[in-house]
Amino acid sequence: MNVNWAALGEVFIVGLVSVAALVALFATGIRGVSQRVAARAQGGTGAGGLALAVVCFAACCVLVLYGLFLIISR
Amino acid sequence: MDVPLLVAVVVLTALAFDFTNGFHDTANAMATSIATGALRPRVAVAMSSVLNLVGAFLSVEVAKTISGGIVDDLKITPAVVFAGLVGAIVWNLLTWLVGLPSSSSHALFGGLIGATWIASGASAVHFGKVIEKVLIPAVASPVIAGLIAMAATYLTYRLTRTADRKVVSSGFRIGQIVSAGLVSLAHGTNDAQKTMGVITLTLITAGALPSNAGPPVWVIISAGTAIALGTYFGGWRITHTLGKGLTTIDGPQGFAAQTSAAAVILTSSHLGFALSTTHVVSGGILGGGLGRRASNVQWSTAGRMVLAWVLTLPAAAVVGAIASSIASRGTAGVIVVAAVGIIVAAGIYLASRRKPVTPDSVVNDELSLEPLKVAA
Numbered sequence: 421m422n423v424n425w426a427a428l429g430e431v432f433i434v435g436l437v438s439v440a441a442l443v444a445l446f447a448t449g450i451r452g453v454s455q456r457v458a459a460r461a462q463g464g465t466g467a468g469g470l471a472l473a474v475v476c477f478a479a480c481c482v483l484v485l486y487g488l489f490l491i492i493s494r
Numbered sequence: 495m496d497v498p499l500l501v502a503v504v505v506l507t508a509l510a511f512d513f514t515n516g517f518h519d520t521a522n523a524m525a526t527s528i529a530t531g532a533l534r535p536r537v538a539v540a541m542s543s544v545l546n547l548v549g550a551f552l553s554v555e556v557a558k559t560i561s562g563g564i565v566d567d568l569k570i571t572p573a574v575v576f577a578g579l580v581g582a583i584v585w586n587l588l589t590w591l592v593g594l595p596s597s598s599s600h601a602l603f604g605g606l607i608g609a610t611w612i613a614s615g616a617s618a619v620h621f622g623k624v625i626e627k628v629l630i631p632a633v634a635s636p637v638i639a640g641l642i643a644m645a646a647t648y649l650t651y652r653l654t655r656t657a658d659r660k661v662v663s664s665g666f667r668i669g670q671i672v673s674a675g676l677v678s679l680a681h682g683t684n685d686a687q688k689t690m691g692v693i694t695l696t697l698i699t700a701g702a703l704p705s706n707a708g709p710p711v712w713v714i715i716s717a718g719t720a721i722a723l724g725t726y727f728g729g730w731r732i733t734h735t736l737g738k739g740l741t742t743i744d745g746p747q748g749f750a751a752q753t754s755a756a757a758v759i760l761t762s763s764h765l766g767f768a769l770s771t772t773h774v775v776s777g778g779i780l781g782g783g784l785g786r787r788a789s790n791v792q793w794s795t796a797g798r799m800v801l802a803w804v805l806t807l808p809a810a811a812v813v814g815a816i817a818s819s820i821a822s823r824g825t826a827g828v829i830v831v832a833a834v835g836i837i838v839a840a841g842i843y844l845a846s847r848r849k850p851v852t853p854d855s856v857v858n859d860e861l862s863l864e865p866l867k868v869a870a
Contacts, residue, residue: 450665488679
């Protein structure tokens with residue numbers, strides 16, 4: 421019997437890195453929305469927050485689609 | 495019984511197993527979204543069901559692991575596969591009745607191993623492969639998913655600490671819906687594959703396909719459809735356990751837990767690890783609980799679940815072995831096993847009706863507008 425440590429390690433590393441990136445991006449996007457809401461409540465435009473949110477959410481989508489692409493393209 | 499007819503019976507039984515797999519595992523993907531109110535129960539299962547179907551088409555690596563690996567395909571017959579499936583279905587239904595999120599995959603492997611062992615001896619089971627491809631991932635995957643979910647949950651709360659509460663809660667609801675979709679998709683890439691693997695294995699043992707062949711297209715379509723239908727049927731009993739029983743789940747935790755689970759399952763599917771979606775998702779939910787406040791985790795429920803995990807493979811193996819010793823006696827044996835299987839399944843179904851668990855018990859707020867029952 422041989423335990424395929426390399427593959428298990430791969431699952432862990434790939435999982436950890438991709439999840440951390442996704443979660444960080446998503447949470448930052450939510451912060452962006454939150455900044456926008458706060459800025460607008462004080463009469464500002466909140467454009468900076470909105471831009472941050474859009475960039476982060478778009479990056480999230482790209483990351484997920486890239487992951488799926490890796491699986492399908494095999 | 496002549497071989498083509500028997501093969502047809504096995505294929506039907508495999509699809510029946512896939513159906514039980516679908517409703518047994520609906521909870522995996524949707525429990526947290528339903529529990530936090532991000533999705534209405536019926537919408538959740540419909541979405542999950544479609545994505546399962548899509549997932550079934552994405553990858554066939556896991557199907558190959560099953561059809562070309564854990565048991566010796568030269569030594570077993572369709573009757574053996576049939577017995578193994580009956581073992582798996584019976585165990586799946588029993589755990590569903592008591593609301594335990596046990597692994598459909600382990601039920602399937604257990605059933606097949608038990609049936610093969612009785613029919614052709616221990617040498618026909620590739621124990622090395624079983625350990626490498628089934629047992630090690632079974633232990634490692636929930637731990638991996640749990641650790642990742644813990645880190646992800648911590649990160650999520652840390653990053654959104656200063657953000658507006660309302661934005662956070664509605665934002666993570668959307669995130670949760672997307673991540674639940676990913677889990678469903680991942681479930682399709684891993685669990686639908688298992689049935690495909692079994693049907694392919696049967697076709698190989700019957701000589702309809704060469705050894706080491708991949709699943710034909712009609713097998714992919716029918717297996718994907720069966721699991722999608724089962725998912726739509728909805729396994730409210732297990733959803734209840736996972737969504738409410740294990741730990742209190744908030745939007746950000748559900749999001750972190752599910753994203754972690756989806757990533758682990760998809761990566762493993764890609765590498766051909768037939769891991770248990772159930773274990774991974776439960777590990778993720780536990781990790782999500784731990785990442786926020788460890789005291790929220792219901793360790794007694796977690797303990798019960800782990801016990802069910804440990805028991806699943808051997809228990810299904812015993813049922814599979816008994817079924818196999820009868821089914822391998824020929825046509826009459828197969829008919830007896832089929833009849834007993836149907837009676838047991840009907841009995842479990844009737845028992846479940848005595849104390850039904852409906853979507854309403856999973857979400858007890860105003861969502862109970864549509865009159866829903868356990869059985870559609």
